[in-house]
Amino acid sequence: MSTSEPRESPLMVRLDQEPDPMVISLDPQASFETLRDHLRRLLNEQPDTHGRHARLDVGSRSLDLFDLRRLLHMLKDELQIYVVGLRCTRGSVHRFAEHELKLKVHIIEEPALVDEPTDPGRPEPPVAAGEERIHVVRGTLRSGAQVKHGGDIVLYGDINPGAEVLASGNITVFGSLKGMAHAGARGNEQAFILALDIRPTQLRIASFIAIPPENRSRRPAQQHLAEVAYLAGDRIVIEPFRGRLPPTSHHSDLQTRRSTE
Amino acid sequence: MSECIVITSGKGGVGKTTTTANIGAALALQGRRVVVVDADIGLRNLDVVLGLENRIVYDLVHVVEGECRVKQALIKDKRIEGFYLLPAAQTRDKNAVSPDQMRRLVAQLKETHDYVLMDCPAGIEQGFKNSIAGADRAIIVTTPEVSAIRDADRIIGLVEAAELPEPTLIINRYNSRMVKAGDMMDKDDILEILAIPLLGMIPESEEVIVASNRGQPAVLDEASMVGEAMRRVARRLEGESDVPFVALEEPDGLWLAFKRWMGLAPVREVAG
Numbered sequence: 001m002s003t004s005e006p007r008e009s010p011l012m013v014r015l016d017q018e019p020d021p022m023v024i025s026l027d028p029q030a031s032f033e034t035l036r037d038h039l040r041r042l043l044n045e046q047p048d049t050h051g052r053h054a055r056l057d058v059g060s061r062s063l064d065l066f067d068l069r070r071l072l073h074m075l076k077d078e079l080q081i082y083v084v085g086l087r088c089t090r091g092s093v094h095r096f097a098e099h100e101l102k103l104k105v106h107i108i109e110e111p112a113l114v115d116e117p118t119d120p121g122r123p124e125p126p127v128a129a130g131e132e133r134i135h136v137v138r139g140t141l142r143s144g145a146q147v148k149h150g151g152d153i154v155l156y157g158d159i160n161p162g163a164e165v166l167a168s169g170n171i172t173v174f175g176s177l178k179g180m181a182h183a184g185a186r187g188n189e190q191a192f193i194l195a196l197d198i199r200p201t202q203l204r205i206a207s208f209i210a211i212p213p214e215n216r217s218r219r220p221a222q223q224h225l226a227e228v229a230y231l232a233g234d235r236i237v238i239e240p241f242r243g244r245l246p247p248t249s250h251h252s253d254l255q256t257r258r259s260t261e
Numbered sequence: 262m263s264e265c266i267v268i269t270s271g272k273g274g275v276g277k278t279t280t281t282a283n284i285g286a287a288l289a290l291q292g293r294r295v296v297v298v299d300a301d302i303g304l305r306n307l308d309v310v311l312g313l314e315n316r317i318v319y320d321l322v323h324v325v326e327g328e329c330r331v332k333q334a335l336i337k338d339k340r341i342e343g344f345y346l347l348p349a350a351q352t353r354d355k356n357a358v359s360p361d362q363m364r365r366l367v368a369q370l371k372e373t374h375d376y377v378l379m380d381c382p383a384g385i386e387q388g389f390k391n392s393i394a395g396a397d398r399a400i401i402v403t404t405p406e407v408s409a410i411r412d413a414d415r416i417i418g419l420v421e422a423a424e425l426p427e428p429t430l431i432i433n434r435y436n437s438r439m440v441k442a443g444d445m446m447d448k449d450d451i452l453e454i455l456a457i458p459l460l461g462m463i464p465e466s467e468e469v470i471v472a473s474n475r476g477q478p479a480v481l482d483e484a485s486m487v488g489e490a491m492r493r494v495a496r497r498l499e500g501e502s503d504v505p506f507v508a509l510e511e512p513d514g515l516w517l518a519f520k521r522w523m524g525l526a527p528v529r530e531v532a533g
Contacts, residue, residue, distance in 0.1 A: 140456065142418035143411050160454055162411050178454070 013038045015046065021053035021084055028059045032067050036074060043079050055085035059108070068097065100187070100207055140175065141165065148185075161201050170194070180204070183229075192230040192245060198238050203229055210236035265367045265377040266498075267396035269420070271412030273383030275404045276433040276463070279473055281380040282310045283488070284400075286478040287495035289344035293375040296335065296345040298367075300392040301382040302357055305349035311338065312476020313346050322350035325362045331369050340481060345374070355387040360394035367395025376498075385419060393420065399428040400460060405435060405446040410454055417457060429460035431494065436465040461494035462506040463487055 012035060014025040026035050043049055054075070075081040085104040086097050097103045133151035143162025147153060152169040163179040165171055168186040173195035182204035184191030189206040203210045208231060224240035231237075268281045278301075285297040299307035302322060308314045319334035324347070331347075338344040347370070350357065370377045379396060382388035393399065399420045403413040413430075420428050432451060439445035452459060466487045472479045479488035480495075490507040497504050 142421075143415040145418055158456075160414050161407075162415060 013042050015042060015049070017046075017049065019055075021055045022049065023055050023057055025057040026059070032071075036071065039071075040074065040078065043075075043081065050080045053082050053084045055087060055104075055106075056083050057087040059088065068101070072101065097187075135167075141179065143179075150186075159195075159200075167191070184231075189231050192228055194226060194228045194241060194245075196226050198227040198229055203236055203238075205229070205231045205236055208234065208236055263371040263375050263377065264398070265371060265379060265396045267379040267381050267392050267399045268402060269381035269389065269392065269399055269416055270402040270409070271383065271385065271416040272403075272409045275402050275409050276469075277383075277402050278306045278310050278380050279469060279479075280400075280402050280431060280433065280463070280491070281378050282307060283478045283480050283491035284494055284498070285376070285378045286311075286338070286341055286344055287480045287488075287492045288376050288378075288498065289338075289341045290480065290492070291495060291499065292343070293499075294343040294345075294373070295376045295378065296347055296370050296374045297378045297380060298347045298370070299349035299380050300363075300388060301380060302349045302388065303351065303354040304382065305351050307380050308336075308346060308348045309476065310473050311346055311478065313338065313348070314476070317348045320348045320350040321366070322353050322357045325358045325366060331366070355382065355391065358391055360390050363391045364395040385415070389416075389419070393423050393425065396425060398426050400431055401428050401455070401457065402431045402433055403451065403455070404433050405440070405451060407446070410446070410451055414455055417455060427457055429458045430455055431461040431463065432459070433463045434465040435462050459506075460497055461490060463490045463494075464507060 012027040012030045016023040016025070024039070026039070030038075056071075072083050075083055083103065085106065087106045087108060088097075098105045133149075135147070135149035135151060135153050137147055137153065137155040138157065140157035141147065141155070141159050141163035143160055146164045146166070147155070148166045150168045152172070153165055153167040154172045154174075155165065156174045158175040159165055159173060159177050159179040159181060161178050164182070165173075165180070166182045166185045168184065168188065168191075170191050171181050171183045171193045173181070173193075175195065176197040177193070177195035177200050180200060180202045181193050181195075183193045184206040185204070187206050189208075191205055193203060193205070200212060203212075210229075224242075226241040227238055228241040228245070229236055229238045268277050268284070270277050278299075281297050285295045289295045297307060297311075298321065299305050300321070301307070305320075308317060313336050316336050319329040321334070323329045324331050324334045335345045335347055338346065367377055367379075377395075379392050381392035401413050401416060401420075403409045417428055430452070432448060435448070436445055440447045448459070448462065464486050466485075468482070468485055469479055469487050472482065472485070472487075478491075479485045480491050482488050486507055493504045493507060
């Protein structure tokens with residue numbers, strides 16, 4: 001299983017210094033790590049860019065909010081480049097970027113990308129745009145496996161500890177959720193996670209992260225058919241699923257903290 | 262029909278090498294022609310555990326590079342009829358061989374042996390890929406620890422991705438006393454996560470350390486519980502069904518204690 005790096009191209013990152021703020025364009029196909037390295041190299045070679053403001057053009061690229069944050073931090077901390085605006089397609093990251101990162105967002109229209117499930121050990125395609133579509137996964141995800149989808153994910157099987165599922169929409173698991181699930185990965189705070197049994201290593205909804213308390217990891221057999229996790233205010237709550245979405249009543253038993261990085 | 266089985270775990274130190282040595286020896290004691298292959302190039306151990314270290318002349322890399330014939334590199338175990346070791350090179354590393362070369366080597370070994378047991382190195386890199394290349398199926402070894410189980414789960418995924426049939430599981434260092442006290446994960450907890458058939462449960466025992474230091478596989482000791490558990494794994498591999506698990510048996514009554522005292526029953530160490 002050799003991971004083939006995409007061929008290096010000088011066009012992966014383009015820099016236009018003329019306008020103010022200057023414009024940094026990222027190739028929508030390249031992997032996040034490749035882009036980050038290219039960006040770092042390119043800007044290091046251009047010391048006169050340091051200290052300037054910039055607008056980031058990610059096009060149809062689907063950065064999830066964690067990647068976007070990492071990128072902005074790198075630019076700011078290493079190169080003193082301040083990103084003030086973002087140019088992207090509708091499905092990509094705009095909602096989150098606007099609310100959380102206080103970026104001026106310019107929306108461009110572009111069709112959704114195609115995506116597919118990934119084998120463990122393979123590089124993953126980026127999360128695609130288009131919130132309506134459902135991606136179905138058959139079988140248990142074992143440690144190290146990751147599924148990303150720009151829409152809802154339905155999985156028949158368990159999500160084992162060490163496996164990750166990221167959806168820009170909702171996640172439904174016909175099995176036990178023991179690994180990590182991130183619903184609303186691009187900032188949709190209405191997203192929910194539904195599973196027959198929720199005892200994850202971590203849950204994420206939009207920019208919120210929850211870690212189950214110690215006593216939750218080993219519970220007696222479920223009395224109900226399924227559980228649902230959703231965001232109530234600034235807490236992620238898990239409760240028995242009674243066939244209604246999103247649930248109105250809530251009792252909370254997860255410690256939620258807002259992601260800081 | 263001969264078969265190549267890879268013994269793997271992901272995590273290091275869970276007992277792959279000891280398990281390989283013992284299952285191999287047990288199968289040979291049952292009359293099979295067995296070769297155990299040390300695929301841990303650069304960090305070889307299987308020869309030491311089997312007490313065959315000082316008889317190495319040629320190794321796996323020599324064979325693959327054509328410096329000698331397979332037969333010249335095989336070390337015959339003098340204690341057990343039909344039991345052979347193909348040692349790893351100690352002075353090279355995993356990149357010294359390729360999956361294709363391993364596939365050819367395994368095919369060659371299968372011509373003259375009923376079982377080719379591949380002792381896989383820890384990790385998921387080149388050594389792992391080499392080890393599974395020629396394998397017909399895999400045995401996953403884990404201990405009742407969360408970290409080992411996590412790695413085992415990942416390895417099962419990789420074995421499935423390599424399109425090998427469903428692997429089977431050996432739970433090593435199982436301590437019934439600790440499980441009863443709630444201090445160790447029990448078999449059902451482990452199987453709930455890994456969800457593959459259970460091939461063996463090996464009780465935790467200090468005798469293994471002694472045996473391994475002496476280069477004497479536990480299966481050679483009739484009184485050893487670990488040896489008994491390993492022999493049962495071999496019987497299950499041979500297709501025998503309804504072989505009870507040693508580590509699960511109820512602790513002894515007075516009669517068994519008496520038999521043990523008389524030297525008529527295996528001595529139970531930590532497992533209880």
